[in-house]
Structures are given as structure tokens and as C-alpha cells.
Amino acid sequence: MPAPALLLQDLCKTYDNGFTALHSIDLQVQQGDFFALLGPNGAGKSTTLGIISTLVRKSSGKVEVFGLDLDREPLRAKSLLGIVPQEFNFHSFETVEQTLVQQGPYYGLNGQESRRQAQKYLELLDLGAKSRSRVMDLSGGQKRRLMIARALIHEPKLLFLDEPTAGVDIEIRRSMWSWLRELNQQGTTVVLTTHYLEEAQNLCRNIAIINHGRVIANTSMRELLRRLDRNTFLFEAKNPVSEEQLARLQQSLPFDRKDEHTLRLEVQKEQGLNQVLEQLAAAGLELHYIQPEANQLETLFVKLTQP
Ligand SMILES: Nc1ncnc2c1ncn2[C@@H]1O[C@H](COP(=O)(O)OP(=O)(O)OP(=O)(O)O)[C@@H](O)[C@H]1O
Ligand SMILES: [Mg+2]
Numbered sequence: 001m002p003a004p005a006l007l008l009q010d011l012c013k014t015y016d017n018g019f020t021a022l023h024s025i026d027l028q029v030q031q032g033d034f035f036a037l038l039g040p041n042g043a044g045k046s047t048t049l050g051i052i053s054t055l056v057r058k059s060s061g062k063v064e065v066f067g068l069d070l071d072r073e074p075l076r077a078k079s080l081l082g083i084v085p086q087e088f089n090f091h092s093f094e095t096v097e098q099t100l101v102q103q104g105p106y107y108g109l110n111g112q113e114s115r116r117q118a119q120k121y122l123e124l125l126d127l128g129a130k131s132r133s134r135v136m137d138l139s140g141g142q143k144r145r146l147m148i149a150r151a152l153i154h155e156p157k158l159l160f161l162d163e164p165t166a167g168v169d170i171e172i173r174r175s176m177w178s179w180l181r182e183l184n185q186q187g188t189t190v191v192l193t194t195h196y197l198e199e200a201q202n203l204c205r206n207i208a209i210i211n212h213g214r215v216i217a218n219t220s221m222r223e224l225l226r227r228l229d230r231n232t233f234l235f236e237a238k239n240p241v242s243e244e245q246l247a248r249l250q251q252s253l254p255f256d257r258k259d260e261h262t263l264r265l266e267v268q269k270e271q272g273l274n275q276v277l278e279q280l281a282a283a284g285l286e287l288h289y290i291q292p293e294a295n296q297l298e299t300l301f302v303k304l305t306q307p
Helices: 045-052 074-079 096-101 111-124 140-152 170-185 197-203 221-226 243-250 274-282 296-305
Strands: 006-014 020-029 034-038 060-065 081-084 158-162 189-193 206-211 214-220 230-237 256-259 262-268 287-292
Touching: 006 045, 020 045, 020 206, 020 214, 034 045, 034 170, 034 197, 045 060, 045 081, 045 158, 045 189, 060 074, 074 081, 081 140, 096 111, 096 140, 111 140, 140 158, 140 170, 170 189, 170 197, 189 197, 197 221, 197 296, 206 221, 206 296, 214 221, 214 296, 221 296, 230 274, 230 296
Parallel strands: 034 189, 034 206, 081 158, 158 189
Antiparallel strands: 006 020, 006 060, 206 214, 230 262, 230 287, 256 262
16 A cells, blocks of 8 residues: 555644644545545644644644655655645745746756746646736735645645635636646645535545544545435425415425525435425425525534534
8 A cells, every 4th residue: 555645643733822723633645635624714724734834843743745754854755745825925026937936946946947847837827927927916816826836836746735716716716626636637636625615525535624623524525425314405486485385385394484485494315305396286386496505515514513
């Protein structure tokens, strides 16, 4: 079995002010995986990423990158890692191109190679037209893309992104999803944190949820979704639903009203929708539309992370 791309073992972090942000985190991300690290604000996601990037000192525990201990072989381990932090950390007066080109030598690229790589990722992230702009003159989404380009310049085998699509518009988010997927298909292991659960659901095969510095779930996305054995649906009628219709429906199923046209019902997966639809038809309701009330994963996430 090859070494995992990322191994965190009994990782603990107590900040200087005495606050413990991580209580013994154990995690493994296998090579080639697309992995989501989820958790509410303050859960410890960025602290974890900070430790992996060596910007935050861990209190105890171990980090390995493709089997290389980050303490013992920091340079080799870091050459395999691309890190996209949550906060922008550029020199604002430099140009976009300078920001990328001067990253190369840290990873052993010469001037020509650095320029070539910079060009490649400027294009991939749709920043070509901005290459001579100062970083301070970029929009938020453009800065986010520049952070990603910078992390890719040495073609890391493990890319760890902290909320890469925060503040990025929908079109660019979709295009980011598509090339992140492509990058992953070409062999790069990708780990991301996100608050967009739809994003995790779309992209990631495996997932860990942390809360208050502890791992509270660590499983495949498919398995996590399987745990959801019920879903709340909204049934939208063409005409307003009368009191009589609602009363009649409630004799057999516990519908409640969302608005004039819309009824809400929690449905067990094994129960299915046939019976529900029959009842609605029998009550004389003409259905216009059915939709799940919320994203399934979101529902589960809230359930798991609530005290
Ligand atoms: N330098 C620091 N000193 C003291 N406490 C800190 C420091 N940095 C972070 N913390 C605390 O550690 C906890 C975890 O923070 P962290 O930034 O890792 O959370 P996060 O999961 O990334 O949250 P978000 O989703 O908001 O980005 C928080 O309670 C935070 O206040
Ligand atoms: Mg964070």
C-alpha cells in the first residue's frame, strides 16, 4: 500500500493564549483522492492547514506528506505540497506575473522555467489579461485565482485549498470545479475546505467533518449521504391549497403548509413518493412542482455539528 498523500496523527494545537484549537486530529488522505475537510467557523480547518504549511507550530503530533515527516524532511515534504491559504498574503505592489515568477526559485525552478510555469497557470486561471496589473488592483475573485496559480507553479502532488471558491462568482466557480477535477484526474491529490456543501458533494470522494478541533465524521461522501434516510419535500400546487384540502390530507399524512401554494412533508426513503402523490391527487390537488427543501448534505451537516 503506498503511503498516504497526507497523514495527520494525534495532531494537537494550543495557541499561545491557551486556547486549544485542535484536540488530537487523526486523518489520512490517500494518494489520488479528492477530499473535503468540512466544519463550521472556528472548527480548526485553517489551523490544520497552517500546521501543514508550517506557518503554525503544532503543539504535538505528526504530519507526513507522501510518507515524509514534515519535521524531519521539511524541504522535500514541502516540495510535494501546494497550499492555498484562506487569507490573501501577497505583496500588493507587485504585479501578477512577478508574484508567480518569483515563487519558482523556492522550488528549484530557474528563471526561464519560472516564467514558463507562470504563463501556463496565468492562462489556466484566466488571469492572462491581468499579468501586468498590480495585485492590489485585482478583484477578490481574481486574487483568489492568483493564490491558486501560485500554489500550482511547482506542480505539487498534493494541493490543499482553504475555501478556494469563497467570493468567486458562479461562472468561475464552475470552471474551477472543472479544472480541479481534471487536475485530480491527472493524478494530483486534492484536499479542500469549503462551506459550500454542494461543492463538496460535487467534487469530493471522501470527507471529514471537524468540530471544535475534533474529527466527528470521516467517511466516503457516498456513505455519508446514505445515512440520510429521509428528506423533506416541498409540493407546490397550481392553485392555492384550501383549508379543506389540507385537513383532508392531514388525516393520512402530516403535511404542513409553507405558503398558500406549497405543502411540506418529511418523507422516509423507503416510504417512497407514490403514496404521497396519490393522496395529493385524491384531495384534488394539481401539482406544479416538487423539490427537496434543502440540500441533503447540509441537513446532515447541521445535525452532526449541532450540540
Ligand atoms: N493565533 C491564534 N490565537 C488564538 N486562537 C486562535 C488563533 N488562530 C485561530 N484561533 C482560534 O482557533 C479556532 C480555530 O480557528 P480556525 O481558523 O482553524 O477555524 P476554521 O475552521 O478555519 O474556521 P473558518 O471556517 O471560520 O475559517 C478558533 O476558535 C480561533 O479563534
Ligand atoms: Mg478557516
